[in-house]
Amino acid sequence: xxxxELSAGNALSARAEQLLFQRGGTLYTAERDGTGTRPLFDxxxxxxxxxxxxxxxxxxxxLRRREPVEGGPxxxxxxxxxxxxxxxxxxTGRHQKPLFATDTLRDRQGKKITSLGVRSPAEAGDNxxxxxxxxxxxxxxxxxxxxxxxxxxxxxxxxxxxxxxxFAVDAATGAALVDAEGRWKVVAPMTDVDARGAVIVGAxxxxxxxxxxxTQGVRYAPLTxxxxxxxxxxxxYAAVAETPLPDYAFTxxxxxxxxxxxxxxxxxxxxxxxxxxxxxxxxxxxxxxNVTRPRWAAEATSLYFLEARPAAPGGKPSFDLYAADFVPxxxxxxLPRPLLQGVDWFDIVPG
Numbered sequence: 001x002x003x004x005e006l007s008a009g010n011a012l013s014a015r016a017e018q019l020l021f022q023r024g025g026t027l028y029t030a031e032r033d034g035t036g037t038r039p040l041f042d043x044x045x046x047x048x049x050x051x052x053x054x055x056x057x058x059x060x061x062x063l064r065r066r067e068p069v070e071g072g073p074x075x076x077x078x079x080x081x082x083x084x085x086x087x088x089x090x091x092t093g094r095h096q097k098p099l100f101a102t103d104t105l106r107d108r109q110g111k112k113i114t115s116l117g118v119r120s121p122a123e124a125g126d127n128x129x130x131x132x133x134x135x136x137x138x139x140x141x142x143x144x145x146x147x148x149x150x151x152x153x154x155x156x157x158x159x160x161x162x163x164x165x166x167f168a169v170d171a172a173t174g175a176a177l178v179d180a181e182g183r184w185k186v187v188a189p190m191t192d193v194d195a196r197g198a199v200i201v202g203a204x205x206x207x208x209x210x211x212x213x214x215t216q217g218v219r220y221a222p223l224t225x226x227x228x229x230x231x232x233x234x235x236x237y238a239a240v241a242e243t244p245l246p247d248y249a250f251t252x253x254x255x256x257x258x259x260x261x262x263x264x265x266x267x268x269x270x271x272x273x274x275x276x277x278x279x280x281x282x283x284x285x286x287x288x289x290n291v292t293r294p295r296w297a298a299e300a301t302s303l304y305f306l307e308a309r310p311a312a313p314g315g316k317p318s319f320d321l322y323a324a325d326f327v328p329x330x331x332x333x334x335l336p337r338p339l340l341q342g343v344d345w346f347d348i349v350p351g
Contacts (some may be wrong), residue, residue, distance in 0.1 A: 001100055012202065013079060015175055016032075017032055017298060017348050017351060018030065018031060018032060018256065018348070018349060018350075018351040019031070019032060019034070019321070019339075019346055019347075019348060019351060020040075020053050020060070020091065020338075020345070020346060020347045020348075020349055021321065021340060021343045021344075021345065021346035021347075022043070022050070022344040022345040022346070023255055023342055023343060023344060024206070024344070025042055025043050025044070025045075025047065026039050026040075026042050026043070027039070027040045027041055027042075027043055027051070027060065027093070028029075028040060029091070029301070030339075031316055032069050032302075032323070032325075032348070033339065034321070034338075034339030034340045037340070039086040039167065040091060040092055040093055041089070041093025042093075043062055044050060044064060044087075045064070046064040046065050046066065047062060047063070047064060048063040048064060048077065048138055049062070049063045049083050049138055049139070049140060049141045050062075050140070050141065050344075050345040051141065051345065052141040052142050052143055052150070053091070053143075053145050053347040053349045054143045054147040054171070054346070055143055055145055055146075055349070055350075056147040056350065057349035058090060058091070058147070059088055059090060059091070059147070059171075059344075060088070060089055060090070060091060060093075061086055061087065061099065061141060061143070061150055061171070062086070062087055062141070063085070063086050063087075063090050063138060063141055064084060064085050064087060064152070065077060065082055065083075065084045065154075066082065066083055066084070066085065066263045066278045067160055068293035069126050069142065072180070072198040074322065077137055077138065078133065078134050078135065078136055078137050078157060079102040079105060079134070079136050079137075079138070079154065080102070080130060080133035080134040081104075083101055083102045083103035083104075084101070084102050084138055084149065084246060085098050085099075085100070085101040085102075085139075086098070086099040086100050086101075086152070086169070086174070087099060088171070089194045091349070092271070096173075096204070099150070099171070099174040100135045100169050100174035100175075100176070102133065103133075105176050105184065106175060106176065107169070107175055107177075107178045107182065107225075108170070108173070108175045109113055109240070111182065111325070113176045113178065113182075113183065113184050114133070115131045115132070115181075115182075115183040115184070116131045116132075116133065116136065116165070116167070116183055116184050116185050116186070117129055117131075117178070117179040117181065117183035117184055117185050118130045118163070118165055118186055119131070120181075122331075124314050126189065127291065130156070130158070130163070131230040133184065134157075135156060135157045135158045136154040136155070136156060137154055137155050137156075137157050138152060138153075138195070138249060139153045139164070139191045140152075140153040140191050140192050141153070141156050141194070142166075142193045142194065143171070143193075143194065143195070144168075144171075144195050144201070145195045145196050145197050147171065148170070148172070148304060149168050149169070149170065149171055149177070150168070150169050151167070151168055151187060151193055151195070152166070152167050152168075152169070153165070153167075153190070153191035153193055153202070154166075154167065154191070154193065155164040155191060159201065160306050161206070162170065162205050162206040162207065162219065162346070163187075163189070163205055164189055164190050164203070164204070164205050164206070165186045165189055166186065166187045166188050166189075166190060166191065166193050167184050167185065167186060168185055168187050169332075176273075179272055182311070185227070187200065187228070188200055188202060188224070188233060189204065189205055189224075189233075190202030190203055190204045190205070190224045190226070191203050192215070192251075192252055192253050192254065194254055194255050194256050195256075196256040196261050197256075198227055198228045198229035198230070199225065199226070199228075199234075199256065199261050199263065200225070200226045200227075200228065201223065201225050201226075201254045201255075201256055201264050201266075202224055202226075202254060203221040203223070203224070203252055203253075204221055204222045204223070204235050204251070204312075205221070206219040206220070206221050206263075207219060207220055207221075207222065213253040220245055220249040220250050220251075221249075221250060221251045221252070222235040222236065222249065222251060223248075223251045223254055223264060223266060223276060224236065224251075225234040225264075225278075236264070236276055236278075236281075246283070247268055247271035247272065247274075247285070248266075248268050248271065248274045248276075248283045248285075249268065250268045250269040250271060251266050251268060251271075251293065252266065252267050252269055252292060253267055253292055253293045254266035254293050254294075255295050255296055256296070257296045257300040258298065258299065258300030260300075261329075262277065262279055262328075263274040263276070263278070263296075263300065263328075264274055264278065264296060264312050265286070265294040265295075265296065265303055265305075265306070267291050267292045267293070267294060270290065272287055272289060272290075272291065273285070273287040273289065273291045273294060273304035273305060273333075274286060274290040275285040275331065277331065280296065284331055285338065286303075286332075286333040287305075287324075287333060289307055289336075290307060290308045291305045291307045291317070291322075292304060292306050292308070293306045293319075293345070293346065294303070295346070295347065295348050296326075296348075297348060298348075300326065300328065301325060301327075302323055302324070302325055302326070303324050303325075303326045303333065304321065304322065304339075304346070304348060305321075305322055305324075305325045305336075306319035306320065306321055306322075306343060306345075306346065307320050307322055308335075309341075309342075315337060318342055318343075318344065318345065319342075319343050319347065320338060320339075320341050320342070320343065321338075321339045321340040321341075321343045321346055322336040322337060322338055322339060323336070323339055324336040324337065
Protein backbone atom coordinates (compact mmCIF):
# COMPACT_ATOMS: atom_id res chain seq x y z
CA UNK A 1 0.00 0.00 0.00
CA UNK A 2 2.83 2.38 0.83
CA UNK A 3 4.47 1.69 -2.53
CA UNK A 4 1.20 2.33 -4.33
CA GLU A 5 0.74 5.65 -2.50
CA LEU A 6 4.29 6.73 -3.31
CA SER A 7 3.84 5.83 -6.95
CA ALA A 8 0.61 7.79 -7.12
CA GLY A 9 2.28 10.81 -5.55
CA ASN A 10 5.19 10.66 -7.99
CA ALA A 11 2.81 10.35 -10.93
CA LEU A 12 0.86 13.40 -9.74
CA SER A 13 4.00 15.52 -9.37
CA ALA A 14 5.20 14.43 -12.81
CA ARG A 15 1.99 15.47 -14.58
CA ALA A 16 2.36 18.43 -16.89
CA GLU A 17 0.91 21.64 -15.53
CA GLN A 18 -1.90 23.54 -17.18
CA LEU A 19 -3.58 26.90 -16.80
CA LEU A 20 -7.08 27.40 -15.43
CA PHE A 21 -8.48 30.86 -16.04
CA GLN A 22 -11.73 32.79 -15.82
CA ARG A 23 -13.09 35.00 -18.55
CA GLY A 24 -16.47 36.49 -17.72
CA GLY A 25 -18.46 33.87 -15.85
CA THR A 26 -16.79 30.90 -17.53
CA LEU A 27 -13.81 28.81 -16.45
CA TYR A 28 -11.36 27.75 -19.16
CA THR A 29 -8.28 25.58 -19.45
CA ALA A 30 -5.15 26.07 -21.59
CA GLU A 31 -1.63 24.77 -21.95
CA ARG A 32 1.09 26.57 -20.01
CA ASP A 33 2.04 28.56 -23.10
CA GLY A 34 -1.54 29.80 -23.52
CA THR A 35 -2.42 27.52 -26.44
CA GLY A 36 -5.21 24.95 -26.59
CA THR A 37 -7.83 27.09 -24.88
CA ARG A 38 -11.16 25.37 -24.24
CA PRO A 39 -14.12 26.16 -21.98
CA LEU A 40 -14.83 24.01 -18.94
CA PHE A 41 -17.98 25.25 -17.18
CA ASP A 42 -19.97 28.29 -16.07
CA UNK A 43 -19.36 29.43 -12.49
CA UNK A 44 -22.96 30.63 -12.25
CA UNK A 45 -24.61 33.81 -10.90
CA UNK A 46 -23.72 35.49 -7.64
CA UNK A 47 -19.97 34.79 -7.81
CA UNK A 48 -18.58 36.47 -4.71
CA UNK A 49 -14.84 35.83 -4.74
CA UNK A 50 -12.24 34.57 -7.18
CA UNK A 51 -12.42 30.77 -7.31
CA UNK A 52 -9.60 28.58 -6.04
CA UNK A 53 -8.15 25.44 -7.63
CA UNK A 54 -6.88 22.70 -5.33
CA UNK A 55 -3.11 22.09 -5.48
CA UNK A 56 -3.67 18.44 -6.47
CA UNK A 57 -5.43 19.67 -9.61
CA UNK A 58 -8.63 17.76 -8.94
CA UNK A 59 -11.16 20.29 -7.63
CA UNK A 60 -12.30 23.88 -7.91
CA UNK A 61 -14.02 25.81 -5.12
CA UNK A 62 -15.92 29.06 -5.45
CA LEU A 63 -18.23 31.20 -3.36
CA ARG A 64 -21.72 32.42 -4.29
CA ARG A 65 -23.50 35.16 -2.38
CA ARG A 66 -27.21 34.90 -1.80
CA GLU A 67 -29.19 38.04 -2.46
CA PRO A 68 -30.28 39.99 0.66
CA VAL A 69 -33.86 39.60 1.81
CA GLU A 70 -36.16 41.92 -0.16
CA GLY A 71 -37.18 44.89 1.96
CA GLY A 72 -34.51 44.18 4.55
CA PRO A 73 -31.99 46.77 5.73
CA UNK A 74 -29.08 47.44 3.37
CA UNK A 75 -25.77 45.98 4.49
CA UNK A 76 -22.29 45.35 3.20
CA UNK A 77 -21.63 41.76 2.08
CA UNK A 78 -20.95 39.81 5.25
CA UNK A 79 -21.07 36.30 6.67
CA UNK A 80 -24.54 36.69 8.22
CA UNK A 81 -26.79 39.23 6.45
CA UNK A 82 -25.69 38.22 2.97
CA UNK A 83 -24.63 34.61 3.58
CA UNK A 84 -22.45 32.83 1.08
CA UNK A 85 -22.33 29.22 -0.05
CA UNK A 86 -19.07 27.54 -1.02
CA UNK A 87 -19.42 25.14 -3.95
CA UNK A 88 -17.09 22.40 -5.09
CA UNK A 89 -16.65 20.47 -8.33
CA UNK A 90 -14.02 18.69 -10.35
CA UNK A 91 -12.17 20.70 -13.00
CA THR A 92 -14.75 19.91 -15.66
CA GLY A 93 -17.62 21.27 -13.54
CA ARG A 94 -19.10 17.84 -12.92
CA HIS A 95 -20.20 16.62 -9.49
CA GLN A 96 -20.98 20.13 -8.27
CA LYS A 97 -22.07 20.25 -4.66
CA PRO A 98 -22.41 22.82 -1.87
CA LEU A 99 -19.62 22.42 0.65
CA PHE A 100 -20.77 24.82 3.38
CA ALA A 101 -22.90 27.92 3.89
CA THR A 102 -21.89 30.68 6.28
CA ASP A 103 -25.36 30.90 7.85
CA THR A 104 -25.64 27.14 8.52
CA LEU A 105 -21.99 26.42 9.33
CA ARG A 106 -21.44 23.37 11.56
CA ASP A 107 -18.50 21.60 13.18
CA ARG A 108 -17.56 17.92 12.86
CA GLN A 109 -20.10 16.96 15.52
CA GLY A 110 -22.91 18.78 13.71
CA LYS A 111 -23.07 21.69 16.16
CA LYS A 112 -23.99 25.01 14.55
CA ILE A 113 -21.22 27.62 14.66
CA THR A 114 -22.35 31.14 15.51
CA SER A 115 -19.15 32.69 16.86
CA LEU A 116 -15.71 33.41 15.41
CA GLY A 117 -12.45 32.64 17.18
CA VAL A 118 -10.92 36.03 16.49
CA ARG A 119 -10.01 36.88 20.07
CA SER A 120 -9.69 34.70 23.15
CA PRO A 121 -12.53 35.25 25.67
CA ALA A 122 -9.84 35.43 28.35
CA GLU A 123 -7.99 38.24 26.56
CA ALA A 124 -8.16 41.50 28.47
CA GLY A 125 -10.39 44.09 26.84
CA ASP A 126 -11.87 41.60 24.39
CA ASN A 127 -14.59 43.10 22.19
CA UNK A 128 -17.52 40.67 21.73
CA UNK A 129 -18.51 42.42 18.49
CA UNK A 130 -15.41 40.97 16.84
CA UNK A 131 -16.99 37.53 17.07
CA UNK A 132 -20.21 38.50 15.25
CA UNK A 133 -20.60 37.04 11.77
CA UNK A 134 -22.28 40.22 10.50
CA UNK A 135 -19.09 42.25 10.94
CA UNK A 136 -16.88 40.15 8.65
CA UNK A 137 -16.70 40.46 4.88
CA UNK A 138 -15.30 37.65 2.64
CA UNK A 139 -12.13 38.68 0.78
CA UNK A 140 -10.37 35.61 -0.62
CA UNK A 141 -10.56 31.84 -0.96
CA UNK A 142 -7.62 29.41 -0.92
CA UNK A 143 -6.63 25.77 -0.32
CA UNK A 144 -4.17 24.15 2.04
CA UNK A 145 -1.13 22.59 0.38
CA UNK A 146 -2.49 19.05 0.88
CA UNK A 147 -5.89 19.97 -0.66
CA UNK A 148 -7.69 18.88 2.51
CA UNK A 149 -8.64 22.28 3.91
CA UNK A 150 -10.32 25.30 2.39
CA UNK A 151 -9.45 28.76 3.73
CA UNK A 152 -11.88 31.69 3.70
CA UNK A 153 -10.22 35.04 4.42
CA UNK A 154 -12.26 37.98 5.67
CA UNK A 155 -11.83 41.59 6.71
CA UNK A 156 -13.54 43.30 9.63
CA UNK A 157 -16.37 45.75 8.92
CA UNK A 158 -16.43 47.25 12.42
CA UNK A 159 -14.71 50.41 13.66
CA UNK A 160 -11.22 48.96 13.26
CA UNK A 161 -11.20 48.00 9.60
CA UNK A 162 -7.54 46.96 9.77
CA UNK A 163 -8.40 43.53 11.18
CA UNK A 164 -8.18 40.43 9.00
CA UNK A 165 -8.78 36.73 9.60
CA UNK A 166 -8.53 33.46 7.69
CA PHE A 167 -10.97 30.73 8.76
CA ALA A 168 -10.80 27.04 7.85
CA VAL A 169 -13.18 24.25 6.83
CA ASP A 170 -12.69 20.58 6.01
CA ALA A 171 -12.69 20.32 2.20
CA ALA A 172 -14.25 16.83 2.29
CA THR A 173 -17.17 17.48 4.64
CA GLY A 174 -17.52 21.28 4.84
CA ALA A 175 -17.25 21.07 8.62
CA ALA A 176 -15.81 24.14 10.31
CA LEU A 177 -12.47 23.70 12.04
CA VAL A 178 -13.04 25.08 15.52
CA ASP A 179 -10.85 26.26 18.38
CA ALA A 180 -10.87 25.02 21.97
CA GLU A 181 -13.95 27.14 22.71
CA GLY A 182 -15.89 25.69 19.74
CA ARG A 183 -15.68 28.86 17.63
CA TRP A 184 -14.80 29.00 13.92
CA LYS A 185 -11.02 28.72 14.02
CA VAL A 186 -8.75 31.50 12.78
CA VAL A 187 -5.73 30.04 11.04
CA ALA A 188 -3.99 33.41 10.72
CA PRO A 189 -4.88 37.14 10.92
CA MET A 190 -4.34 37.85 7.22
CA THR A 191 -5.96 37.57 3.79
CA ASP A 192 -4.85 36.50 0.28
CA VAL A 193 -3.17 33.43 1.73
CA ASP A 194 -0.99 30.94 -0.13
CA ALA A 195 0.09 27.68 1.49
CA ARG A 196 3.02 25.33 0.97
CA GLY A 197 3.31 22.56 3.54
CA ALA A 198 2.88 24.05 7.00
CA VAL A 199 3.91 27.51 5.81
CA ILE A 200 1.29 30.12 4.88
CA VAL A 201 1.95 33.64 3.58
CA GLY A 202 -0.55 36.45 3.21
CA ALA A 203 -1.27 40.14 3.49
CA UNK A 204 -1.25 41.03 7.18
CA UNK A 205 -3.47 43.42 9.07
CA UNK A 206 -3.60 46.92 7.57
CA UNK A 207 -1.36 49.18 9.65
CA UNK A 208 -0.60 52.87 9.89
CA UNK A 209 2.98 54.05 10.28
CA UNK A 210 3.79 55.89 13.50
CA UNK A 211 3.02 59.60 13.54
CA UNK A 212 5.75 61.54 11.80
CA UNK A 213 7.05 58.65 9.70
CA UNK A 214 4.58 59.05 6.84
CA THR A 215 2.91 62.37 6.20
CA GLN A 216 0.13 60.77 4.15
CA GLY A 217 -0.79 58.28 6.86
CA VAL A 218 -1.42 55.55 4.27
CA ARG A 219 -2.25 52.13 5.62
CA TYR A 220 0.07 49.34 4.51
CA ALA A 221 -0.31 45.55 4.58
CA PRO A 222 2.96 43.84 5.51
CA LEU A 223 3.86 40.48 4.02
CA THR A 224 3.21 38.00 6.84
CA UNK A 225 4.26 34.38 7.33
CA UNK A 226 2.62 31.77 9.57
CA UNK A 227 4.08 28.36 10.35
CA UNK A 228 1.17 26.12 11.33
CA UNK A 229 3.42 23.31 12.56
CA UNK A 230 5.37 25.56 14.92
CA UNK A 231 2.48 27.86 15.78
CA UNK A 232 4.54 30.95 14.94
CA UNK A 233 3.67 34.10 13.00
CA UNK A 234 5.79 37.04 11.97
CA UNK A 235 5.49 40.04 9.65
CA UNK A 236 8.26 39.89 7.06
CA TYR A 237 8.38 43.66 7.09
CA ALA A 238 7.74 46.26 9.79
CA ALA A 239 7.79 49.88 8.65
CA VAL A 240 8.53 51.55 11.95
CA ALA A 241 10.60 54.54 10.94
CA GLU A 242 10.88 54.77 7.18
CA THR A 243 9.65 57.85 5.32
CA PRO A 244 8.11 57.37 2.89
CA LEU A 245 7.06 53.76 3.10
CA PRO A 246 9.05 51.48 0.79
CA ASP A 247 7.28 50.36 -2.38
CA TYR A 248 7.03 46.74 -1.20
CA ALA A 249 5.01 47.57 1.93
CA PHE A 250 1.58 47.27 0.30
CA THR A 251 1.29 43.50 -0.09
CA UNK A 252 -1.35 41.65 -2.07
CA UNK A 253 -1.68 38.13 -3.59
CA UNK A 254 1.65 36.62 -2.41
CA UNK A 255 2.83 33.22 -3.67
CA UNK A 256 5.39 30.79 -2.23
CA UNK A 257 7.86 29.14 -4.59
CA UNK A 258 8.38 25.43 -5.11
CA UNK A 259 9.32 22.85 -2.52
CA UNK A 260 11.85 24.89 -0.56
CA UNK A 261 9.52 27.88 0.00
CA UNK A 262 12.53 30.15 -0.34
CA UNK A 263 10.96 32.90 -2.43
CA UNK A 264 7.73 34.83 -1.99
CA UNK A 265 6.52 36.68 -5.08
CA UNK A 266 3.87 39.33 -4.53
CA UNK A 267 2.41 42.46 -6.04
CA UNK A 268 2.54 45.71 -4.13
CA UNK A 269 -0.46 47.96 -4.77
CA UNK A 270 0.44 50.24 -7.70
CA UNK A 271 4.12 49.52 -7.00
CA UNK A 272 4.88 46.57 -9.28
CA UNK A 273 5.98 42.97 -8.83
CA UNK A 274 8.33 42.09 -5.96
CA UNK A 275 10.12 39.11 -4.49
CA UNK A 276 11.17 38.35 -0.92
CA UNK A 277 14.07 35.95 -0.35
CA UNK A 278 13.50 34.10 2.94
CA UNK A 279 17.15 33.04 3.05
CA UNK A 280 18.68 36.49 2.76
CA UNK A 281 15.64 38.33 4.21
CA UNK A 282 15.84 40.81 1.35
CA UNK A 283 13.25 42.38 -0.95
CA UNK A 284 13.92 42.92 -4.65
CA UNK A 285 11.79 44.54 -7.38
CA UNK A 286 11.11 42.27 -10.34
CA UNK A 287 8.89 44.32 -12.61
CA UNK A 288 7.67 47.93 -12.56
CA UNK A 289 4.23 47.31 -14.04
CA ASN A 290 0.67 47.27 -12.73
CA VAL A 291 0.45 43.55 -12.00
CA THR A 292 -1.31 41.23 -9.58
CA ARG A 293 -1.76 37.53 -8.80
CA PRO A 294 1.80 36.19 -9.27
CA ARG A 295 1.96 32.37 -9.29
CA TRP A 296 4.92 30.03 -9.57
CA ALA A 297 5.25 27.04 -11.84
CA ALA A 298 6.07 23.90 -9.86
CA GLU A 299 9.81 24.01 -10.54
CA ALA A 300 9.97 27.72 -9.53
CA THR A 301 11.81 28.73 -12.69
CA SER A 302 8.77 30.42 -14.22
CA LEU A 303 6.47 33.06 -12.79
CA TYR A 304 2.97 33.84 -14.07
CA PHE A 305 1.01 37.02 -13.32
CA LEU A 306 -1.82 39.28 -14.44
CA GLU A 307 -1.29 42.79 -15.76
CA ALA A 308 -4.15 45.29 -15.72
CA ARG A 309 -5.51 46.43 -19.05
CA PRO A 310 -6.50 50.10 -19.52
CA ALA A 311 -10.14 50.51 -18.52
CA ALA A 312 -12.67 53.30 -18.88
CA PRO A 313 -13.47 55.25 -15.69
CA GLY A 314 -15.81 53.14 -13.61
CA GLY A 315 -15.44 50.19 -15.97
CA LYS A 316 -14.82 46.60 -14.91
CA PRO A 317 -11.09 45.87 -14.60
CA SER A 318 -9.62 43.28 -16.94
CA PHE A 319 -6.21 41.68 -17.17
CA ASP A 320 -3.80 39.97 -19.52
CA LEU A 321 -1.88 36.88 -18.45
CA TYR A 322 1.92 36.83 -18.77
CA ALA A 323 4.74 34.42 -17.98
CA ALA A 324 8.41 35.12 -17.39
CA ASP A 325 11.46 33.00 -16.63
CA PHE A 326 12.98 33.34 -13.17
CA VAL A 327 16.65 32.62 -12.53
CA PRO A 328 17.11 31.50 -8.88
CA UNK A 329 20.90 31.98 -8.99
CA UNK A 330 20.54 35.69 -9.73
CA UNK A 331 17.01 36.37 -8.51
CA UNK A 332 16.23 38.10 -11.80
CA UNK A 333 13.12 37.91 -13.98
CA UNK A 334 13.29 37.52 -17.74
CA LEU A 335 11.26 39.34 -20.36
CA PRO A 336 7.51 38.75 -19.81
CA ARG A 337 5.72 36.75 -22.52
CA PRO A 338 2.02 37.50 -23.23
CA LEU A 339 -0.14 34.38 -23.05
CA LEU A 340 -3.84 35.26 -22.81
CA GLN A 341 -5.94 38.42 -23.05
CA GLY A 342 -9.03 39.43 -21.09
CA VAL A 343 -8.42 37.19 -18.08
CA ASP A 344 -10.25 37.82 -14.79
CA TRP A 345 -8.43 35.24 -12.65
CA PHE A 346 -6.15 32.22 -13.11
CA ASP A 347 -4.26 29.39 -11.48
CA ILE A 348 -1.65 26.77 -12.41
CA VAL A 349 -2.51 23.15 -11.61
CA PRO A 350 -1.33 19.65 -12.51
CA GLY A 351 -2.79 18.59 -15.87
